[in-house]
Amino acid sequence: MYSRRRGGNLGLFLLLSQLFHVGFENIPPVTLMTMALNIFLYLSPIQPLMNVCINVQETWNRNDWKRLFFSPFHHADDWHLYFNMVSMLYKGIRLEQRIGSNWFAFMLSVFSVMTGIIYLLLETILAELMEDQSYKMQCAVGFSGVLFALKVVNGYYNPGGLTYVMGIPVWEQYACWAELVAIHLIAPGSSFVGHLSGIIVGLIYINGPLKQLMQICADVVSSSSFPRQQTRFNNQGSSGYLASRNDAASNTERHDYTGGMTEEEQLDEAIRASLDDDRTDSNSRRSYGVGNPQHLNEEEIRQRRLNRFA
Numbered sequence: 001m002y003s004r005r006r007g008g009n010l011g012l013f014l015l016l017s018q019l020f021h022v023g024f025e026n027i028p029p030v031t032l033m034t035m036a037l038n039i040f041l042y043l044s045p046i047q048p049l050m051n052v053c054i055n056v057q058e059t060w061n062r063n064d065w066k067r068l069f070f071s072p073f074h075h076a077d078d079w080h081l082y083f084n085m086v087s088m089l090y091k092g093i094r095l096e097q098r099i100g101s102n103w104f105a106f107m108l109s110v111f112s113v114m115t116g117i118i119y120l121l122l123e124t125i126l127a128e129l130m131e132d133q134s135y136k137m138q139c140a141v142g143f144s145g146v147l148f149a150l151k152v153v154n155g156y157y158n159p160g161g162l163t164y165v166m167g168i169p170v171w172e173q174y175a176c177w178a179e180l181v182a183i184h185l186i187a188p189g190s191s192f193v194g195h196l197s198g199i200i201v202g203l204i205y206i207n208g209p210l211k212q213l214m215q216i217c218a219d220v221v222s223s224s225s226f227p228r229q230q231t232r233f234n235n236q237g238s239s240g241y242l243a244s245r246n247d248a249a250s251n252t253e254r255h256d257y258t259g260g261m262t263e264e265e266q267l268d269e270a271i272r273a274s275l276d277d278d279r280t281d282s283n284s285r286r287s288y289g290v291g292n293p294q295h296l297n298e299e300e301i302r303q304r305r306l307n308r309f310a
Contacts, residue, residue: 084143151202152206
């Protein structure tokens with residue numbers, strides 16, 4: 001469906017210029033690596049576009065499921081790459097800093113596959129409703145479906161924010177729909193169904209079960225990888241994790257230091273040790289908190305407690 005236009009690769013040069021302008025140090029790691037992967041596969045594609053683009057006939061009917069994973073990261077030409085990656089740059093900076101790199105990477109992985117699945121379902125439904133089997137032959141590549149899903153999520157986190165679509169101010173939560181129409185009017189050859197698939201995936205994430213399912217999967221992986229740590233794969237913060245390793249280590253250290261005794265037991269032990277110190281030579285003082293102290297009279301211990309807190 002797509003043939004790559006060979007030329008001066010002006011779009012690629014503009015993209016690199018944009019990256020240098022923003023500064024590599026200002027781009028979060030997952031966003032930067034995702035862009036690097038797309039650029040690399042544009043310069044060195046895994047296979048020709050017709051062998052990686054996603055459609056019902058090849059992917060579903062012929063079980064060529066690798067297209068689900070390859071199609072989002074291949075682009076038709078340098079301008080296709082440029083517009084998608086510039087969009088990825090600014091969406092990635094905002095979202096990755098907000099929800100954390102780990103969760104953002106997980107989100108991109110799930111969205112990439114889910115967008116393809118929704119695309120296949122929509123094309124199949126259209127083919128049946130319109131009684132036109134050509135819908136099953138429509139082939140799509142590019143990261144724009146994932147970007148539309150990210151735009152929905154970004155609107156969810158910034159419900160009161162404004163953005164501009166073709167110079168027209170639009171609320172963030174409705175920007176995805178405005179862009180869907182605008183892009184289709186400006187570039188009729190773009191994949192309307194592919195973009196719509198991304199919007200649906202984003203809506204399933206913020207309003208449906210997808211986010212909960214992802215959280216369950218992440219918790220299972222975290223608990224199996226770190227069985228002794230109460231670590232949660234969260235979607236908040238700069239790292240995406242709410243780890244309690246320091247608290248667990250601190251509790252362990254306190255437990256070892258006190259020998260597992262309660263505060264009252266520690267106080268009794270300290271009093272016994274103090275009495276023992278009075279009975280032994282000053283050069284052979286013993287430490288308290290461990291060992292087998294001699295038993296004392298309860299009245300003597302009680303008196304020591306009163307003296308300690310007097």
